[in-house]
Amino acid sequence: MTDHADGDMTDHTDSDMTDHTDAFVAYRNLLFTVAYELLGSAADAEDVLQDTWLRWVRVDLDQVRDHRNYLVRIATRLSLNRLRTLARRKENYVGPWLPEPLLTSPDVAEDAVLAESLSMAMMLVLETLSPTERAVFVLREAFAVGYDEIAEAVGKSEANVRQIAHRARRHVDARRPRETVSAADTRVALDSFRRALETGDLQGLLDVLAPDVVALADGGGVVQAALNPIVGADRVARFLIRGTSRVTDPVTVASIVINGNPALMMRLNGDLDGIMTAAMAGGRITGLYYVRNPSKLSRATAPTPLSRL
Structure with a gap:
């Protein structure tokens, strides 16, 4: 059974709605984190979550193999659309633009990969990537999403995504902090x-x-x-x-x-x-x-x- 880009839209029973809600709640924190890393804005990430829910609730779950990947795909596409709006907003921003800081719990700090990808220095490096490069890099490096799933999320071929990932990684490596500091x-x-x-x-x-x-x-x-x-x-x-x-x-x-x-x-x-x-x-x-x-x-x-x- 294959997942499709926009999903199969259908009407739902109360039981279906419970299944949709349970899946969304289970991955809500992940979806927010993906959207925030792509946007650098908690307010915009929350908007993406709301729109993700509105799309998810119309999907026929019988046609979805992997709830996590499907939800990440929706959130990524919506984030990419919103990045264009953010780019226009930043052009008119007064002074330097910095990502919105989030107070986080100790468990986030204990996840070295997540903590590095969320650091202000890394978030600023991500700002130098194109929207597609940023999505490919973040999904692959921070969330270990497969190239096939990333290709579905960004609307590119898997071979093209691999090239984008290599280019983005090289770009980030040249600009990321010079050493790992505890x-x-x-x-x-x-x-x-x-x-x-x-x-x-x-x-x-x-x-x-x-x-x-x-x-x-x-x-x-x-x-x-x-x-x-x-x-x-x-x-x-x-x-x-x-x-x-x-x-x-x-x-x-x-x-x-x-x-x-x-x-x-x-x-x-x-x-x-x-x-x-x-x-x-x-x-x-x-x-x-x-x-x-x-x-x-x-x-x-x-x-x-x-x-x-």
Whole structure:
């Protein structure tokens, strides 16, 4: 029995509806994770989930061999369609665009493959791929989907998908972080960074920042943020010190886990100011990513369940 691209649409009994619901609920976290990795936006991923359900509920399950693959296929196609809308939105975005940070539970951090694919640094690398390349790479590398299923999802031949996967992997390998850094080492560096930032210790910041560190801040034109990347340890450190010295109350920084990786929650004057994540190499911070846009902080205070299964 073969799955078809759009499925066989039919009316359902109450029993059929229960089967549809059970299958969708079983894979909901996986579908959200796929959509989020393709889009970098939790809000858009939720929209994809809603549309996936509306299509799934009309499918004749007797014609579906594998519920997981079929649902992933629907979510992928809907995500690819939405990526085009996101691309237009990003063209008009004020300042750097960063993915929406998600507070995650410890089990996400324990999944090394998932944590790496969700890291802010990797998500930014994925932004440099074409939509099809991104879908092929994510489905293959993060979710171990077979080439035949990926071909169905992206509307390409299996041979073409294999070529796209090879090209995307080469592209990502050339741009991904230069070394694998443990969560423990990242946490140590961020703790040093946090102490220096809270006390206004310029030298402390310089000690933990790589000479060629790059800082990106996403304010979305809603709140103040640097409109261009800040490059170099001295410039980044002085920018951070200036920013925190302007507030009347102490800066408070809490260690949290964002997208499966160590991160910092920044509070200024007692209010949530933003989420900061980092890329590491050689024991120092090579990239700082600070999301301040309020519309992107709604998922930073309660864990979002994510899954590769």
